[in-house]
Amino acid sequence: MAERESKQEAQGASNHGMAHVAPAWLLIGTFVALLSLTGATVAVTNFDLGRYNLYLAMGIATAKAMLVALFFMHLAFDKPVNALYLLTALVFVALFVSLSLMDSVHYQPDVKSFVQGAP
Amino acid sequence: MSGTDHGTSSTIHSEHSHLAHHFETPQQQYESGKQGMWLFLATEILLFGGLFCAYAVYRRNQPEIFYYGHQFLSVKWGGINTVVLIFSSFTMAWSVRAAQLGQNRTLIACLILTLLCACGFLGIKGIEYHEKWKHGLLWASRYKPVHHPEAKTQRANVKGPEGEKANLNALAAKPAATALPGTTLPTTATLTQEKTTLPQPATPPQGTVMAAVREEEAAIHGEPKKAAVFFSIYFAMTGLHGLHVIAGMIAILWVLFRAMRRQFGPAYFAPVDFVGLYWHLVDMIWIFLFPLLYLIH
Numbered sequence: 001m002a003e004r005e006s007k008q009e010a011q012g013a014s015n016h017g018m019a020h021v022a023p024a025w026l027l028i029g030t031f032v033a034l035l036s037l038t039g040a041t042v043a044v045t046n047f048d049l050g051r052y053n054l055y056l057a058m059g060i061a062t063a064k065a066m067l068v069a070l071f072f073m074h075l076a077f078d079k080p081v082n083a084l085y086l087l088t089a090l091v092f093v094a095l096f097v098s099l100s101l102m103d104s105v106h107y108q109p110d111v112k113s114f115v116q117g118a119p
Numbered sequence: 120m121s122g123t124d125h126g127t128s129s130t131i132h133s134e135h136s137h138l139a140h141h142f143e144t145p146q147q148q149y150e151s152g153k154q155g156m157w158l159f160l161a162t163e164i165l166l167f168g169g170l171f172c173a174y175a176v177y178r179r180n181q182p183e184i185f186y187y188g189h190q191f192l193s194v195k196w197g198g199i200n201t202v203v204l205i206f207s208s209f210t211m212a213w214s215v216r217a218a219q220l221g222q223n224r225t226l227i228a229c230l231i232l233t234l235l236c237a238c239g240f241l242g243i244k245g246i247e248y249h250e251k252w253k254h255g256l257l258w259a260s261r262y263k264p265v266h267h268p269e270a271k272t273q274r275a276n277v278k279g280p281e282g283e284k285a286n287l288n289a290l291a292a293k294p295a296a297t298a299l300p301g302t303t304l305p306t307t308a309t310l311t312q313e314k315t316t317l318p319q320p321a322t323p324p325q326g327t328v329m330a331a332v333r334e335e336e337a338a339i340h341g342e343p344k345k346a347a348v349f350f351s352i353y354f355a356m357t358g359l360h361g362l363h364v365i366a367g368m369i370a371i372l373w374v375l376f377r378a379m380r381r382q383f384g385p386a387y388f389a390p391v392d393f394v395g396l397y398w399h400l401v402d403m404i405w406i407f408l409f410p411l412l413y414l415i416h
Binding site for chain 1: 145149153154157158160161164168169171175179180181182198201206208211212213215220385388395396400403410411414416
């Protein structure tokens with residue numbers, strides 16, 4: 001922060017605190033966490049957890065996306081309205097997908113027979 | 120909102136060359152721009168949402184085509200691309216920080232690194248697409264996996280290494296033609312090898328040829344009816360994502376040129392920040408595409 005202020009003084013800027021400057025440790029930490037989670041999501045495919053494989057993969061992907069949004073995209077330090085835009089879009093996608101999946105129960109007997117027939 | 124009278128407003132405008140006349144302060148301009156960028160990103164999520172919806176419906180109703188199709192994708196290349204894109208997101212985030220702190224050389228270096236990663240991503244995507252193209256694993260009506268009955272007889276007719284060699288040479292001579300209808304040269308043997316390497320231009324003995332025919336029959340037997348759907352969804356999702364990567368590269372290039380002219384600093388870094396937001400969104404979408412397409416259990 002001291003470095004930032006001195007730089008701003010040097011350039012004669014009058015807009016201190018226009019936006020949050022992500023500290024270096026935060027960016028590096030986020031990067032390392034993203035790499036570890038990528039490794040984890042590849043590693044868990046070696047274990048057969050049934051349908052939980054998909055849930056786990058999506059859980060890890062969501063965690064990674066949250067890391068990117070909160071720290072790389074500064075949402076954790078931003079005005080909440082920007083996060084609201086993101087969440088609204090996600091709610092509508094969830095609505096869209098879940099309504100589209102409403103009739104899929106009718107296909108489940110076929111799916112089950114495939115799963116049971118598989119080696 | 121506006122406590123400034125006309126006099127102070129014009130003073131502020133003369134002090135900040137970047138401040139457009141319809142904004143009161145640089146802060147207001149920056150936050151309006153950011154808000155606009157987030158609104159745009161929301162529409163991008165809705166755009167990809169349609170494709171994720173198609174994916175969800177088909178995967179729920181016909182899981183077998185996804186299980187079958189994902190075997191032709193390379194987890195190695197997909198994983199490398201994930202790491203490349205995450206690293207590019209990291210350098211992009213760092214370039215925003217550098218711009219905010221007025222570190223122009225770091226900013227330029229980070230932007231160049233981000234661009235190189237984007238090129239690497241597209242290069243790897245190109246290798247993957249080329250492999251699909253060679254084996255006829257394309258979308259919808261272009262899905263013509265190369266295991267026609269003629270291919271089998273031609274394979275079986277090959278006597279010894281010489282014929283095999285000629286066959287492979289012919290294949291190498293016109294790789295683009297293999298995806299066209301009526302082409303008979305490659306077989307599923309090469310197709311099943313895809314996950315590891317490209318078909319080696321070696322000369323396998325005749326036993327390998329017979330094994331290849333057997334493998335091919337197994338592959339045909341195990342193929343679900345609508346396997347093309349997987350590749351349609353694969354190309355639609357990764358293709359649209361690839362277009363976004365190209366758009367992001369153009370935006371980064373524009374920011375890079377402006378950074379080289381020393382146009383950014385603590386007082387004005389909005390373009391770097393907003394292009395960064397876009398780039399992170401592209402990364403976020405890939406974070407979901409990678410497990411959904413490559414890591415199906």
